[in-house]
Amino acid sequence: xxxQNKQNSLNKKMLxxxxxxxxxxxxxxxxxxxxxxxxxxxxxxxxxxxFPENEKQVSQTLKLANDxxxxxxxxxxxxxxxxxxxxxxxxxxxxxxxxxxxxxxxxDNLVADVQPGVVTGIFHQRVQKLGLFYPPDxxxxxxxxxxxxxAECAGGPSAVKxxxxxxxxxxxxxxxxxxxxxxTGVRTAKGVVGYDLTRLITxxxxxxxxxxxxxxxxxxxxxxxxxxxxxxxxxHCAAENxxxxxxxxxxxxxxxxxxxxxxxxxxxxxxxxIPPEAKAMLLIEIDGIPEQIEIECTQIMDLANKYQAISxxxxxxxxxxxxxxxxxxxxxxxxxxxxxxxxxxDIVVPRSLIPEFVxxxxxxxxxxxxxxxxxxxxxxxxxxxxxxLDKNDAEAQKKADLVVESIFDYTLSLxxxxxxxxxxxxxxxxxxxxxxxxxxxxxxRQIKKAFDPKGILNPGKIFPGEIL
Amino acid sequence: xILDNLETNYAGKCIRCGLCMSVCxxxxxxxxxxDVARGxxxxxxxxxxxxxxxQSKRFKQSISRCLLCGxxxxxCPIRLxxxxxxxKMRQRITSNIKEKFVMTTINALSQHNRSxxxxxxxxxxxxxxxxxxxxxxxxxxxRFPLNSMSHRKYIPKINPIPxxxxxxxxxxxxxKILYFTGCGTNYIFNQTGQALIEILQENNLTPYVPENQxxxxxxxxxxxxxxxxxxxxxxxxxxxxxxxxxxILTTCASCGSQIHQWKKLLQKDPKYNMRASKIANxxxxxxxxxxxNVLLRKIVSSQNNSVLENIWYHHPCHxxxxxxxxxxxxxxxxxxxxxxVIYSNNxxxxxxxxxxxxxxxxxxxxxxxxxxxxxxxxxDRVLTSCTGCHLQFLEGVLQNKMSVSxxxxxxxxxxxxxxxxxxx
Numbered sequence: 016x017x018x019q020n021k022q023n024s025l026n027k028k029m030l031x032x033x034x035x036x037x038x039x040x041x042x043x044x045x046x047x048x049x050x051x052x053x054x055x056x057x058x059x060x061x062x063x064x065x066f067p068e069n070e071k072q073v074s075q076t077l078k079l080a081n082d083x084x085x086x087x088x089x090x091x092x093x094x095x096x097x098x099x100x101x102x103x104x105x106x107x108x109x110x111x112x113x114x115x116x117x118x119x120x121x122x123d124n125l126v127a128d129v130q131p132g133v134v135t136g137i138f139h140q141r142v143q144k145l146g147l148f149y150p151p152d153x154x155x156x157x158x159x160x161x162x163x164x165x166a167e168c169a170g171g172p173s174a175v176k177x178x179x180x181x182x183x184x185x186x187x188x189x190x191x192x193x194x195x196x197x198x199t200g201v202r203t204a205k206g207v208v209g210y211d212l213t214r215l216i217t218x219x220x221x222x223x224x225x226x227x228x229x230x231x232x233x234x235x236x237x238x239x240x241x242x243x244x245x246x247x248x249x250x251h252c253a254a255e256n257x258x259x260x261x262x263x264x265x266x267x268x269x270x271x272x273x274x275x276x277x278x279x280x281x282x283x284x285x286x287x288x289i290p291p292e293a294k295a296m297l298l299i300e301i302d303g304i305p306e307q308i309e310i311e312c313t314q315i316m317d318l319a320n321k322y323q324a325i326s327x328x329x330x331x332x333x334x335x336x337x338x339x340x341x342x343x344x345x346x347x348x349x350x351x352x353x354x355x356x357x358x359x360x361d362i363v364v365p366r367s368l369i370p371e372f373v374x375x376x377x378x379x380x381x382x383x384x385x386x387x388x389x390x391x392x393x394x395x396x397x398x399x400x401x402x403x404l405d406k407n408d409a410e411a412q413k414k415a416d417l418v419v420e421s422i423f424d425y426t427l428s429l430x431x432x433x434x435x436x437x438x439x440x441x442x443x444x445x446x447x448x449x450x451x452x453x454x455x456x457x458x459x460r461q462i463k464k465a466f467d468p469k470g471i472l473n474p475g476k477i478f479p480g481e482i483l
Numbered sequence: 484x485i486l487d488n489l490e491t492n493y494a495g496k497c498i499r500c501g502l503c504m505s506v507c508x509x510x511x512x513x514x515x516x517x518d519v520a521r522g523x524x525x526x527x528x529x530x531x532x533x534x535x536x537x538q539s540k541r542f543k544q545s546i547s548r549c550l551l552c553g554x555x556x557x558x559c560p561i562r563l564x565x566x567x568x569x570x571k572m573r574q575r576i577t578s579n580i581k582e583k584f585v586m587t588t589i590n591a592l593s594q595h596n597r598s599x600x601x602x603x604x605x606x607x608x609x610x611x612x613x614x615x616x617x618x619x620x621x622x623x624x625x626r627f628p629l630n631s632m633s634h635r636k637y638i639p640k641i642n643p644i645p646x647x648x649x650x651x652x653x654x655x656x657x658x659k660i661l662y663f664t665g666c667g668t669n670y671i672f673n674q675t676g677q678a679l680i681e682i683l684q685e686n687n688l689t690p691y692v693p694e695n696q697x698x699x700x701x702x703x704x705x706x707x708x709x710x711x712x713x714x715x716x717x718x719x720x721x722x723x724x725x726x727x728x729x730x731i732l733t734t735c736a737s738c739g740s741q742i743h744q745w746k747k748l749l750q751k752d753p754k755y756n757m758r759a760s761k762i763a764n765x766x767x768x769x770x771x772x773x774x775x776n777v778l779l780r781k782i783v784s785s786q787n788n789s790v791l792e793n794i795w796y797h798h799p800c801h802x803x804x805x806x807x808x809x810x811x812x813x814x815x816x817x818x819x820x821x822x823x824v825i826y827s828n829n830x831x832x833x834x835x836x837x838x839x840x841x842x843x844x845x846x847x848x849x850x851x852x853x854x855x856x857x858x859x860x861x862x863d864r865v866l867t868s869c870t871g872c873h874l875q876f877l878e879g880v881l882q883n884k885m886s887v888s889x890x891x892x893x894x895x896x897x898x899x900x901x902x903x904x905x906x907x
Contacts, residue, residue, distance in 0.1 A: 045541040048529045049516035056499045066514070093516070094501040112514045132514075136505070157505035348500045348560030355496070 023085045024105050025062040033107070036075045037065045050108045053093040053100045054155075055442060061088065061102035066113045070188060070196060070227040076109060077225065078194030080471050087192075088473055089221040091131065091163025094155040096359060097440025099167060099220045103475040109225060111162050117141055118228070125233045126185060126202055131162020131226050135169075148236040150177035153436065154344045162226050168218030170436030172269040172300075172343070175394025179436065181217045183232045189216055189224035192467040202230050215462070220438050221473040223466040237302035240268065241312055242336035244286075246293035246325040250274050250377075250389075253295035254370040256322035257393045260299075261366060263318065265311055270394030271298040271343055274373075277390035280349040281342050286335040287328045297393065298343055300336070346390055353386050353403035358415055360443075362422065364431035366396035375425050376400070383414045397435035423449055439477045447479050494531065497524035497563055503555035508831040509548055512848040517545045520555035520565040527568055537576050546572050548842060550835030550849075551705055552800040573707025635843065636881040639874065645669040646676045650692040660690040661728035662769075663719070665738035666698050667870025674890070675734050678897035679769050686776075690732065693722045701741040704748065706837050716745040720758050731762065732769040734891055736801035736869035737836075742766045743806040768807070770868055770892050774814045791821050795862045796892070797876065798828035799869035815892055819899065825860055827853065832867075834875035850879040857885070865889040 025033075033040045041047070041064040051060045062085075067073045080087045086106025093100050102108055115132035122145060129138065135156040142149050152171035153159060159169070165187070170179040186200030200206065200213035216223050247253040253272055260270065273281075273296040278289060289296075301311050312329065319327045330336040350357060364372050373389070380387045391399040400422055404411040423433055423446055433443060433450050448456065460478065463470075503520035504510055510519035517526065526545055529536070536542050551566040559565075646669045660683070668676040676692075683690055700715035723731065733739040743766065745759035794816070802809045811826050833839065833849030865876045868891050876889040 043541045045526060045529075045536070045539070045545060046517060048525050049522040052499045052521075052525060054498075054500050092501060092504060093499075094504075110514075115514075155501065158501050345560060348498065348502060351498060351561050357498075 023083060025085050025107060029079065029083050029085060030063060032079055033063065033065060033076065036079070037067055037072050040065050050090070050093070050110070051102070053090075053095050053098060055096060055098045055101070055440075057098055057101060057441075059101045059103050060105065061108040062105050064108045064110060066110045068113050070190065073109065073190045073225050073227050074194040074196055076107070076194075077190050077192055077472075080107065081192045081194065081469060084469055084471060086474050087225075087471055089162075089166065089225045091160035091166070092134070092155070092158050094159040095163065095167055095440065096361075096437045097167075097220075097434075097442040099438055099440040099473070099476060100163075101441065103441060106471075106474075111225070112160060114162075114227065115160075120145060120147070120233075122147070124202070125235070127231045127233055129161055129229050129231060131160060131165070131229065133161045135159050135161055135164055142233055143236060146236050148234045149183065149231060150234065151180040151183060154347060161229060161231070165217050165226055165229055166219065166221050167438045168436065170392070170395075170397060172271050172392055172394075174392060174397070174436075175270055176266050176268045176302075177234075181214060184213055184217050184229060185232050186230035187213055187216055187226055188228035189226050191224040192469065192472050196227070197224070200230065204232075218438065220440060220476050222463060222476055223472070225472075237268075239305050239308055240300055240302040240336070241308050242330040242339050243297075243299040243301070243312065243315060244326075244328045244330070244339060245297040245299065245319050246290050247295040247297070248292060248323055248325060250295040250373045251370055252322045252324075253297050254373050254393065256297065256319060256324070257369060258367050259318055259322070260315060261394075263314065265314060267299045267311070267315070267394065268302045269298065269300040269392075271391065272296065272369075272393035273298075273343075273346065273390040274388060276353070276386070276388040277346050277350075280346050280352065282345075284338075285342055286330060286338050287326075290325045293325055298339060347399065347401075350388055350401060350403055353388070354405050356404055356406040358402040358404070358419060359437075360400045360419060360422065360433075361391070361397060361435045361437045362400055362426040362431055362433055363395070363397045363435040364426055364429045366394065368429045368431075369393060369396060369398070371429065372398065372425070375422070379418050379421065383418055385411065385414055385418060387418070392435070395435070396431070420446075441475060444475075444477060444479045447477065492528070492531065493563070493568065494524045494527035496561060497521055497528075498561065499525070500560060502558045502560060503565070506554040506558050508550060508552060508554065508833060508849045509845065512852065513548075513845065518548050520559070520563070523549065523565055523569060524563070527572065530572075537572070543576055546576065547838075548845070550800075550831055550833070550838050552831040552835065553804055554800070554831065557804050570705060570707060573705075574709050576707070635878060637874065637878040639671045639877075642670050642673055645694075646673050647692050647696055648694045649673075650676070650680060650694075658688070658730060659726065659728040660688060661723060661726055661731045662690040662692045663696060663699070663723075663731055663733050663738060663742070664692060665733060665735035665870060667735050667738075667873065669696075672870070672873065672891065674894050678891065678894040679732070679734055679773075682773060682893065682897055691726050691728065693726060696722055699738040699741040700748075701737050701744070702836050704741065704744065705835075709748070713748055716741075716748055716759065717755055720745065720749075720755060720762060723762055724758055728765060730767055730772065731765045732767055732772055734769045734868060734893065736768070736799035736807065737871055739766060739768055740801040740805055740807045763806070766807075768802070768809060768868070770812055770815065771809055773893065773896075774812055791823065792864060793860055793862050794822050794824045794895075795857065795860070795865045795887075796824055796826050796828075797832060797865060797867040797872055798826070799867060799872045800831050801869060803828065812892065815896060823860075825856070825862070832872045832875040832879075834871040836871055839871075839875060839878075846875070847879065847882060850875060851883070854879075854883055857887075862887055864895070866892045866895050868892055 030040055046064060047060050050064045051058045086104045088102045088106060088108045090100040090108050090110045112132040114130040116130045117133055118128040120127045138161055139149060150173045151169055152173050153169040164180050165184055168180050186202060189197050191197060257270055275294045278293060278296050301308050316327050330339060376387060376389055386403040388401045389398055391397050402415045404415055406412055427450060433446055439447060499521045501521060507519045516522040546569055549569045553566045556564045647664050664676050697718050698715050700712040704712035743763045746756055746763055749755040749759050798811050801807055811828050816822055816824050833846040839846040865887055867873055873889055880887045
């Protein structure tokens, strides 16, 4: 990445003005240390931190920032995996966690109006109590915020049947640089008036505006669900099985897969235990009405035999299926038992090509001797491709960089994409041009400029090599 | 903890994944990164290279804003024990005057010598004379133990004579049971100890209650005062070993967990360390002991209760994990049809000992997170087996102007079986 143009850092006058807007501005180094990181574990010290409590404060802040030309970095829970919340150029971190009200849940029209700081898991519970369902369920849902989820277009295991965050965002209130407040989208199931700014801003990683309110789509909660755990003698068998499930027209809520290294991270008290010879595992959840679940369950279990499943097990109750999902969510962080550093990519391939991808990974693993783990959302082809290493080991680092590069190239050759749900941020900016052609990229830069002519909002993210 | 000297960059191991945000009681009300474990780790890592900053006001404040509840360690994917690190950092930074005052008060309160007695007696007399109202509103309340400098509403009545000195029992059972009362029972909640002893005696078991037992040392340990924590631990070990019991019972989860900490605390003293390990193996929570030893069935048969009661059972942090981890005692209620029990087993009450004294408003905010459900369920009674939680619920109930009684599960079961359940 080229050296970025240094923007203004915050001076005393600007801090004073910020104080009149939000009351509290954190500038002590102890506080700046605590907002210097996100879940990438990279570190960039911001100059100051504020916690706006309403849209007006966000608007005044962005007006000031635009006039004084200092960088503004929007932040939710700081749980992102590509550095979207990092102050790579210093500047002001705007923490949205205190705007955390669920404003309205409309049972008749199945929409909810929420502020960006609402924790996703708490929102899940709120709507569930009313018999409703908000499907996007990233692994971080117990602590990440809805605003962050929308800004990064978070996914999760249920995408195979229910889609991702963008499929549930109907409308947004967004403050754009300069302080103007725009309202995008609709509150209805349909809407084709004008360009779809809602979709544009969803997943824009805080580079176009700061989201201050969201209208989210809800579904009725499926009455029943059934979790299945299946073990296989090889990753290939499991991957072929997934393809066949989809070919048969079955769409479970979730099809997750784990390779043998990921299986080794599962706690010993896992319901039903883990067969020692297992090299791959599928976690399948089916939801709907009991009769349909029963039929689909039988079909899937029959298919599993065809692909040499070692064991197939239905979760016996809710506690069991909770324990199963808990174990699945804990895998990503548990991988640190292999090495102190992690390179984590979330590529997507067409799901029918997962077996090919798995073969490629095996080939790279053997060729390099690196600890490579893959697991993820087999149902939608989104694979968490992970290399565990010690970054102090220069040779391993070099090998890993090459592996990542060739995985990216291979993914694109299969018709896939570089990121399914983590975003580009700073981690993948250097690879963006592999996937996006130069004309599209130029157009994207123009869009960025239309929203943020001075380039104050989340500079250094997404685009390779420079800020606008 | 054993690897202490080998781990040069413990804080640097934190991967900042953020999972701790999902459980940290302090973060969840403050929403401030410097309160959650990964923020603390960032601060500790920073301190490693800038050791001067540990005496800065902002740094000290952050280190003091931790309940030491240990929730973060339970979810941490790489099993970092941030609360241990906080406790260690507290040892290294000098406390301010207010905190020192509190520690001195607790120290004085828990002395079993003459000065401690004078302190307790005068506190009790003063409380009686001056009355609650004046205590709340005047500077005089500063003089009262466990009641320093806040808008606290609950003022514990201090027993002038400690519980342990009132029960010089002559044990007669075949099994030597020692009851370690802890300061809660010893100085404030007599009735808890009384209930335990009555239940045991009905079953022909009489415990030793050594009258010269002292504070378990946890308040000192948590505040970073290792010296006093060790002193108290050794004193108690000497007293316990003199009796050489088969079982040691506690009615306070925090004391129980501290008994298990003694061995770590006395690591550098092999003899005491060995004795402490032995003692830890003998320890058992009193409620669990009663439930396991079928003693309950006998007394439950005489239950006398007809009004439906809504009970909030609060599982103390010190029973939720660590060596003193216990399941929620559902068996306690299994013989009663007329109780509706809400088990609260995943959230800290916000007390955290000294935390409540140093950060009263924050502590109450953490407590208040349960208030909606509390009111919705029309709770009549709170049962919890930890002195800190007990005090916190008494305070929280008063702050929220609710008519709810708070007691130890054993006191409740004792009352239920003796027909005194209506009393609040």
